[in-house]
Amino acid sequence: MAVTRDECQALDAEDPLKDFREEFSLPPGVIYLLGNSLGALPRRTPERVAHTVETEWGVHLGASWNSAGWWDLPQTTGDRIAPLIGARPGDVLAGDSTSVNIFKAVTAALPLRPGRRVIVSDLDNFPTDRYVVEGAARALGPYEIRDIGSAPGANGGTLEAALGDDVALVLLSHVDYRTGAMRDMAAVTAQVHAAGALMIWDLCHSAGVVPVEMGEVDLAVGCTYKYLNGGPGAPAYIYVAPRHQEAVHNVVSGWHGHAAPFAFEPSYRPAPGVRRFAVGSPPVLSYAALGASLDIWERVDMAAVRAKSVALTSLFIELTDELCPDLALVTPRDPAGRGSQVSYRHADGYPVVRALADRGVVGDYREPEIIRFGFAPLYLRHVDVYDAATTLAEVLGKELWRDERYSRRLAVT
Amino acid sequence: MAVTRDECQALDAEDPLKDFREEFSLPPGVIYLLGNSLGALPRRTPERVAHTVETEWGVHLGASWNSAGWWDLPQTTGDRIAPLIGARPGDVLAGDSTSVNIFKAVTAALPLRPGRRVIVSDLDNFPTDRYVVEGAARALGPYEIRDIGSAPGANGGTLEAALGDDVALVLLSHVDYRTGAMRDMAAVTAQVHAAGALMIWDLCHSAGVVPVEMGEVDLAVGCTYKYLNGGPGAPAYIYVAPRHQEAVHNVVSGWHGHAAPFAFEPSYRPAPGVRRFAVGSPPVLSYAALGASLDIWERVDMAAVRAKSVALTSLFIELTDELCPDLALVTPRDPAGRGSQVSYRHADGYPVVRALADRGVVGDYREPEIIRFGFAPLYLRHVDVYDAATTLAEVLGKELWRDERYSRRLAVT
Structure with missing residues (x-):
């Protein structure tokens, strides 16, 4: 692997934005890669x-x-x-x-x-x-x-x-x-x-x-x-x-x-x-x-957010390139040409996304054939990216998405 | 007086809607006659x-x-x-x-x-x-x-x-x-x-x-x-x-x-x-x-709401007719011709409303020269109407609204 899980944890320890993660109430056991759809709950919002x-x-x-x-x-x-x-x-x-x-x-x-x-x-x-x-x-x-x-x-x-x-x-x-x-x-x-x-x-x-x-x-x-x-x-x-x-x-x-x-x-x-x-x-x-x-x-440095966003999306692309070489990236490889999400084309994208969610990695599916992962730098860590990429590799490599319980299409996704 | 405070309390005891008052969180010491603008908070809304x-x-x-x-x-x-x-x-x-x-x-x-x-x-x-x-x-x-x-x-x-x-x-x-x-x-x-x-x-x-x-x-x-x-x-x-x-x-x-x-x-x-x-x-x-x-x-009988609304607005008009005979009613006297509010014209309507609010009776003012009182039958009692009318009579009779602290116009009322 180009990078190890330990190296990701080391990057997280040096992350200038790392303390912001504590400002959010994140669901346990979930790597939430859908902040591009609905952002996570800030801890102080309920009060x-x-x-x-x-x-x-x-x-x-x-x-x-x-x-x-x-x-x-x-x-x-x-x-x-x-x-x-x-x-x-x-x-x-x-x-x-x-x-x-x-x-x-x-x-x-x-x-x-x-x-x-x-x-x-x-x-x-x-x-x-x-x-x-x-x-x-x-x-x-x-x-x-x-x-x-x-x-x-x-x-x-x-x-x-x-x-x-x-x-x-x-x-x-x-x-x-x-x-x-x-x-x-x-x-x-x-x-x-x-x-x-x-x-x-x-x-x-x-x-x-x-x-x-x-x-x-x-x-x-x-x-x-x-x-x-x-x-x-x-x-x-x-x-x-x-x-x-x-x-x-x-x-x-x-x-x-x-x-x-x-x-x-x-x-x-x-x-x-x-x-x-x-x-x-x-x-x-x-x-x-x-x-x-x-x-x-109002306390966030947007330049730091962008730098971390580029790091996280680049890391995910790099890991997925290595672990899932057949997966078709539709997001620009040049960081200057993309926002903070990474998308792939997969003919069975919908069951793939559902199989991932069952394993705690939440992304989403968009017609036609697009699986999307959003990276919100305030509450995602490098280690989350590592774990998400390895989970994606497992779901694809073992074809776990072929389980029939993932095939049913919901009205709203 | 056409009706006494005790008689109002007796009417409240027989009110078929009386239990609904407990469903609302009402501010202490306030008779809230502004439910026609912003309704009171239901007790279960926060949870x-x-x-x-x-x-x-x-x-x-x-x-x-x-x-x-x-x-x-x-x-x-x-x-x-x-x-x-x-x-x-x-x-x-x-x-x-x-x-x-x-x-x-x-x-x-x-x-x-x-x-x-x-x-x-x-x-x-x-x-x-x-x-x-x-x-x-x-x-x-x-x-x-x-x-x-x-x-x-x-x-x-x-x-x-x-x-x-x-x-x-x-x-x-x-x-x-x-x-x-x-x-x-x-x-x-x-x-x-x-x-x-x-x-x-x-x-x-x-x-x-x-x-x-x-x-x-x-x-x-x-x-x-x-x-x-x-x-x-x-x-x-x-x-x-x-x-x-x-x-x-x-x-x-x-x-x-x-x-x-x-x-x-x-x-x-x-x-x-x-x-x-x-x-x-x-x-x-x-x-x-x-x-x-x-x-x-969904548990409310609208016919009962209307009956109580007519009773409350009629009571307020009747009491105010007696206590403030010079006040100009602009709301139709025929209950069939009005909703659930009672309005009067008063050249100094704004300070009147502020003097009332200082005494716990919350109504509002609308240009030109209109003082408004809304009657929400689910949480208002006959005795509230009685107390509001007597407070209005006191504010007008003693010209308490002439106090200069009531004259300042706020940007939003």
């Missing part, structure tokens, strides 16, 4: 949520809209997310789901490019991005959706071929949810701007694990329940470049985005800046959980 | 939320999307709300905020009446209803918004005068958030249908306190954090009449509303029925809290 439920709600009730800062949660939470995506406080608003924020971002951006009637989307994006673009195009349309990417229907189209003076905006994922491939955000943004179009980034699979800089980006959206550990369905966020903030309109124009929400004026008048992208009453309990995880994240 | 955080999330992690039913929460929660609004399970979906649901409802309904380019809205609606109509009209427009109601700008317009063969839909509140006035839902729906338009009801101030029947209603929306005790920012809901469900389109077309969300198809294909109004990942912790309150609500 924070309990305080919000029992004291802020139970005792102070409606007064907490002021006294506990509930009203401002979309902004104060957005301010805390901002440094994690290379944005300034004031330019990010937390709220709603990622899908709702994609809708708000796309419908806000399209009117900035009147006359241009094409939206470029990537069929390799997570599907909701494309689905929501369809809805937004239908609402504000007619718009043509020009697909790029490797999936059927895109005809292998590249971004370069898709760009033209008819393109209003481009919506792409920074890190591909299936392959883990990462785009050069600044270069692609410049390419899109050179064609006169606007650039919207989906940061779901990069925030919290890859250093991100908003730079010249126009708008961006992302979620907080993956690497950021905000909890299931935690509030998503939207970033709007300062140069666009006073020009864009939120078509989902609810009272929380009004300039004077308690004046109860008869007509909508947008709040200054990103606050106009607030809509209705925020799900306060979900913000409480996210707040507890952001307490951890 | 339910803690279970979701610590076990479903902390231990089972992503597997809970299946095993704990997270994926289906919008539908299963909607099914439990349905009987509270006189709808059938399967016709209600819980999720997002009320404002987002108004957007989804209005944009879904408008294409059902092609050629009709007018939306009738009520300037006495809660402002977000009108604000969101503006956004929806802008997205799908051009549409004219024809205002009715008593507020400036509506010119006193009535629904009858506003209806015509150019009207696509009408959006009204069942119970007015300021005055507590209640419309006859069936009669108004019939009137709107006679003009060929669609009817959307906002049930925020009626669900959980007034018996509601969907009958011929086309679409409806509402929240669950007021009388339904779901917690701050709890999921809202949308009702779609069965006859429209396959015809309507959700422009916010996220993957949770897709017919086969895990097939990751390239294009959006709506799920059957109301499920298509799901958008992104549901804020699971907020659903957990709502689930605990719905455990209470």
Whole structure:
């Protein structure tokens, strides 16, 4: 073996992020490689949520809209997310789901490019991005959706071929949810701007694990329940470049985005800046959980996270290359070209993932034929990577996944 | 006095709903007349939320999307709300905020009446209803918004005068958030249908306190954090009449509303029925809290709730008539014409409300000059109403609200 288990333990002992593992409540006997889907529970989240439920709600009730800062949660939470995506406080608003924020971002951006009637989307994006673009195009349309990417229907189209003076905006994922491939955000943004179009980034699979800089980006959206550990369905966020903030309109124009929400004026008048992208009453309990995880994240050095992410994913690829030479890697080998996940193609990927889970290694399966492993540097160790790779080798080498109890497909995976 | 405190206690002893008070955790020394804004905390909510955080999330992690039913929460929660609004399970979906649901409802309904380019809205609606109509009209427009109601700008317009063969839909509140006035839902729906338009009801101030029947209603929306005790920012809901469900389109077309969300198809294909109004990942912790309150609500007889609501509001009006004869009631005296709140006009309403709160009686203030008291029959007693009315009389009679510490206006009330 290129590296031994003892050597992995030695690497863990020197890991500058090692103490963060204690901040999380991890299930016993499990190597959790699904932090790219739902991040682990921070140890202090339960008490924070309990305080919000029992004291802020139970005792102070409606007064907490002021006294506990509930009203401002979309902004104060957005301010805390901002440094994690290379944005300034004031330019990010937390709220709603990622899908709702994609809708708000796309419908806000399209009117900035009147006359241009094409939206470029990537069929390799997570599907909701494309689905929501369809809805937004239908609402504000007619718009043509020009697909790029490797999936059927895109005809292998590249971004370069898709760009033209008819393109209003481009919506792409920074890190591909299936392959883990990462785009050069600044270069692609410049390419899109050179064609006169606007650039919207989906940061779901990069925030919290890859250093991100908003730079010249126009708008961006992302979620907080993956690497950021905000909890299931935690509030998503939207970033709007300062140069666009006073020009864009939120078509989902609810009272929380009004300039004077308690004046109860008869007509909508947008709040200054990103606050106009607030809509209705925020799900306060979900913000409480996210707040507890952001307490951890504000102490994290993102450069150290990236370095460890590269180390862990490289180690997993190296071990798997050696132990499972027939397994087809679909994630870029160059660390600069990937996020924090490693994916393989396997015709029987679903039973493989289930057999692994039965042995305490939790990854997941995505159509078509993709097995995915996410590496969350705050709570995963080198030794976990070693054990996961050897378990994968055992499952594949002994064909343990052929056991019929792994073949049944669940409705949701 | 028309009634004594002892007589109120006797009424409480005979109250068929009296045991429900024990289901709630009420702050000591407070008479909470703001359940129309944020309902009180059910006693069992903290343990339910803690279970979701610590076990479903902390231990089972992503597997809970299946095993704990997270994926289906919008539908299963909607099914439990349905009987509270006189709808059938399967016709209600819980999720997002009320404002987002108004957007989804209005944009879904408008294409059902092609050629009709007018939306009738009520300037006495809660402002977000009108604000969101503006956004929806802008997205799908051009549409004219024809205002009715008593507020400036509506010119006193009535629904009858506003209806015509150019009207696509009408959006009204069942119970007015300021005055507590209640419309006859069936009669108004019939009137709107006679003009060929669609009817959307906002049930925020009626669900959980007034018996509601969907009958011929086309679409409806509402929240669950007021009388339904779901917690701050709890999921809202949308009702779609069965006859429209396959015809309507959700422009916010996220993957949770897709017919086969895990097939990751390239294009959006709506799920059957109301499920298509799901958008992104549901804020699971907020659903957990709502689930605990719905455990209470499924044991409640709505006729008994309405009877007690009428008794409590009538008692408050009667006592205040006697003790504060100069106070101007803005709520209909006929119980059939009001929901479960009682409002008065007072030029110094804001300091009055603050002076009351200082004495343990929590109501609220709404522009312009409205003091509001909501009566939640599950946890309020006749004796609370008595004590609230006598406290109000003392604050007004002794002009205690003139104390300068009550005059400062907070940013959010």
